[in-house]
Structures are given as structure tokens and as C-alpha cells.
Amino acid sequence: MSGTNISSPLTLPCGAVLKNRFAKGAMTEGLADARNQATERHARLYGRWADGGSGMLLTGNVQVDGRYLERPGNVVIEGPQSNEQLSALAAFAKAGTRNNTHLWMQLSHAGRQTPAAVTSEPVAPSAIEVKMPGGQFGKPRALTVEEIKDIIERFAFAAGVAKDTGFTGVQVHAAHGYLISEFLNPLVNQRIDEWGGSLENRARLLMETVKAVRDKVGAEFPISVKLNSSDFQKGGFSHSDSIKVASWLDEAGLDLLEVSGGNYEQPVMMDTEGFEPVYEEKVRSSTRKREAYFLEYAADMAKAVKNTPLMVTGGFRTVEGMNEALESNDADVIGIARPLCVESDLPQQMMDGKVTEAKKWEKTFRLGPTRILGPNSPIDLFRGLNAWGAQGWYCLQLIRMGDGQDPDTGMSTFKALRRYMGNEQKAAKAMNAARAA
């Protein structure tokens, strides 16, 4: 028994100290302006979270290439930064580091998961499109080697801007089917050059990116990676691949490895229930019982790393479950995302003993037909719409907090779906108009 609990501080390998074991998981905010610059809405939202007790806050994914976004409202850091952007980022960092809170910028490239509203031709390791209905993503083209090298430099450049504007760490997003995760995944990476094939080659983009970021920010600045414990797809990035990559990252010198799983085709990062069929490694039943989806996978990864603390994100809702994970050393940091869209001070409430369990909002979302047919209805369309409605619901709560309002927990899934889609269309239109001007 380690005696570690949610209130224990943690010293990272680089020497930085997290004041407790809570980290807010990255959540895309959609709060950038039409030129993909940070705004005062980011500062308002992150100030609220920094007042809520978390030891560390991860930003939503900030993009290193404005052509390939995860959604139109992403912040982009590339090329010369305007004074407006630099002061908005500095205000964002100032608010998010209140109360001795760490604020780390998550850096990403959306790769083939760039929506069609952003580009009809995304990029990927190989020209293999996302297998999802509805034409939401265009067929990608394969990146050239020069482009891959440029992407590595872009990550390093954006990390430098994060550091210079007052963020206290960075995270490289290598999970959830975005570009770096696509390179790791043999189903998407079918390259025959040194960037594809063996695991060592598939991991080259990640490893070179981490090295370039470290060279840019120095030894004392926290660097994290978010990695899938597995893609949970037959023939995808497997759990044994993930354990090996974790050990390489550990040797390279990382400050925190965040463990997640899945991608758009297999979205287990949000829930391991209801997605049965195509796992190479079925989500283990004991993991389900232990509330955190990837804890058992993280335990395997913990054995492969010597120095790197592990953050585990996905499903944690009870103080008991969190303390158990910390005590057993299967996790060093507890990642929490969705509950903080509603209860921004949940970590403080939990540390004060006022709350022992977060509400599972995800259990409450049901569009009409799904309610009638049951949550595991075989009708994929409704399952898909339900998931979109839920995602929209959370995203709209973030926008409300960014606007200085309280979350609206009475919002129906249907209303959220409609509003969210309208919001995204409007943002895409404004962004494209600003780019054309």
C-alpha cells in the first residue's frame, strides 16, 4: 500500500510538482475566433477550472497545422503569431495557472480525422479513409517525407509558443486516431519507407516529435504524451505495441504518460460498454467493474516504464475508485473529463470530502428512438446520433462556461445535437470567410 491518495502532490521527472493527483482531461473547446486564435472565452473557462481544485489542466487539442483541424473552433499555432494571439494565449495561461495549477497545452494534428467541413482532402500516413458513414471525412492523401519532417518542426514550434506564453507544460496527442495515432496504426499506416512497417518505424513520428519538443522546451519543462493502450481494432495498434512504445518513451525522458484508447472508428475512449464486436483484445471485464476503462491496461504499461508517471483517463467517477487506483500504483494521476463540463470544482469537492461520486451524465443521454429500442439498439444510426448528441451536450456546456454562464443540465440530447451542429456549421462558415478575405 503506497498511502497515495487524490490529495497527494506528485513530483514529475523534470522536477515540476503537481499539487494533487487530479488532471482535467483534454476537451476540445471550439472557442477560437474565425482566425483560430485564442479568445477571452478560453481564459474565462480555464480560470473557472483553475479555481476548481485540479492539480493540472490539459487544454483541448491545439492544432499545429491550420489546414487539418479536428473542428473549426480549434486554436491553431503555426508560423508568425499575431500580437492578438500572443496576448490571448498569455491571458489564457494566466487564468489557467491560478492557485498553483498546472496548465498544459495539448498539441495535435488531426490527420485523416479532419472533418470534410475543414478540408475535402485530409492527410494521413497512407491514403486510407476513416470508415464511418455519412461522408464526414474526405479520402486522405499520403504525406510526403518532407511533410512529415515539417510536422515534427510544427509540434516543436507550437510547444515553444506554449512555453513562451506561460503554459506550464505540453502534451503530444498520440491517441484517438489523429495523425500520430494513425502512424502507429498498421491499418492506416501501410508505408514501406522508414515511417511505416515495423513498430519502430510506425513510432518514429511520435519519438522524433517528442525529441524535437524536448530540444525546444528544455529539460525542466513537463512533456506528456497521450497514448492509446490499444486501438481495440483487429490489426490495429495493439496493447503489446503500446507497452513497447511506452518503454521507448520512458527511455526518451517523459514527464507523464496519459493512457487512453480507441479512435473515431472504435470510440472506446468515451465508454467501453455498447461497442462489442471487433476488438482484437476485448475490453477486459474486470476493467469494466473497476470503473476506469483502461486501468488494467495501464497496470501492464506501468510495469514497462521506470521513471514516467502514468495518468489514466476514462470512466473515473468515484473517490474510492480513484484512491484504489493510486494506492495500487496502477495510476499516478487521475484524468477526469466529462464530469468537469458540469461540475468544474469537482476535484475540490472530492478532496474536501463533500462529494464521493461524480454524476454519470453519459448514462442520461437518450434520443427518442434509442430510449424505446434500448441503449444497445442494433440501429447504428441512432447509436451514432446519440453519441453525437452527447458530445454536443458536453461541448455546449464548455461554450456556456466560456461565455461566463453556468452549465445547463436540463438541455435535452436532441436540442444539444441540433444546436451543436448549427454551432459547428456557423464556425466553419466564419472560418472559411476569414480565410478567403
Ligand SMILES: Cc1cc2nc3c(=O)[nH]c(=O)nc-3n(C[C@H](O)[C@H](O)[C@H](O)COP(=O)(O)O)c2cc1C
Ligand atoms: C467534449 C469532449 C471533448 C474532448 N476533446 C478531447 C481532446 O481535445 N483531446 C483529447 O485527447 N481527448 C478529448 N476528449 C476525451 C477526453 O479527454 C477523455 O479521454 C474522455 O472523455 C474519457 O474521460 P471521462 O470518462 O473522464 O470523460 C474529449 C472528450 C469530450 C467529452
